[in-house]
Amino acid sequence: METLFRSLPNVLFCIKDRDRRYVAANDALVAATLKKTVTEVLNRRATEVFPEMLAAGYEQQDDEVFQRGVNIEDRLEMITRADCDVGWFVSHKAPIRSRSGEVIALASISRDLEIRADDGQELGAVKEALDTLHRDYSKPLRIGELAEKTSMSASQFERRINKITGLSPRQLLTKLRIDAAATKLRETDLSVGQIAIDTGFYDQAALTRKFREVTGLTPARYRQATTSL
Template sequence: MGKRRHSVQTPPGSFFEKLASPDQLLQLLNHLPATYFFAKDLQGRFVHVNQSLLDVLGLHHEADVIGKTDHDLFPPEVADQYRVHDHAVEQTGRALTNHVCAVPDAAGVLRWYVETKIPLVDARGKTIGVAGVMYDLEKAGAMLAPYERLNAAITHITNHYDEKITLEGLAELSHLSVSQFKRVFKQHFRVTPTQYLGRVRINAACTMLRETSLSVEIIAERVGFYDASHFVKQFRVAMRQTPGEFRALNKSASQEP
């Protein structure tokens, strides 16, 4: 009877230490469908994003993101929330799992994702940043079944934010009473339906301010505000600057009328 072979258990760490560069693993993340990956340092600067996330942001090269922070890419109130969660992961050393968050796409429309963040530590065990993976809410599957009842309302807002939208209409689409709809929406998305609609409209306005030379009054009307002064007020609250100031700082090199 031959000798029985015993497999030698190699510590996982020693295998990965043999890799010439961790970039080999990062390249794999560029080929995962509907998976969005990022890593940031303690200052919130992006050190890596995968191609899928670049596509969502409407960017072509990783160099367009590296060294920038959330505040360079997103509205202030959105960026502030991202950093709050980053700091919580960095300070506690614990992962943030299955967190639902909103990310503006290239058109300025908020899309919902399920996100998991983990702390990144160096060889001495010191936290040096965070890494995260996001999955599209619509593609995440059965684990997000509780959100499905709100999908019709979210889709309606996304496609018709420039029209008059009422809580009664959104609640009816969700087969809920108005009070139930408001409660369930806030529970799952951590903002009220009205706040969410406002964010969608402001993000759409940001895109128009950046890419067109339309007047503030016309943009206000096109994104669903029927009073330009109210639009300016809401824009200032959300973006911490006026529409004119935003346009001056973010004017596209190829604006279209």
């Protein structure tokens, strides 16, 4: 996996163990820490190689992955660059599991949006909107209200979200709800109707319609297929 990301200059890649220490890192991540070699990064924590205030946020995300075993997607955050500047990145983290299902490590990639922190003040508001979508997807969120809180027009807000995630705000919200529903279908015995309510859908019919549209399966068929694996 490390080889795949080694030569990408604008994508930071790493793997961390349960002690939050780097066990793999590509050249771009090493450059972002302002270290000269990967050996200066390996077996250290983010708090040892990045500015402490920034690193605290990275490790908070790590805790979420290790404690809850969940993926983290489309998180806006500020990271140092090789030129000593600080810029905006969009990050994704995923748990790495043992054969028994225990989370033993995490893999992380962060893509440089090529926007300096000082030049992207509005991204702070977009970050809050993205955090709200990820945190409160089960609530009756209104995309227009989220756009208003960023002081952007609806079209500007949509372009920003699309640039970061590749999806419109509404598509992202639907994805988050479908992902959450799929997890509950795999990992719980809750009824489809209850899962619909818990993940922000109006009712079971609404979940079934959207779930089939996205996955090609009804929730019941998806549950049956995944539990038989």
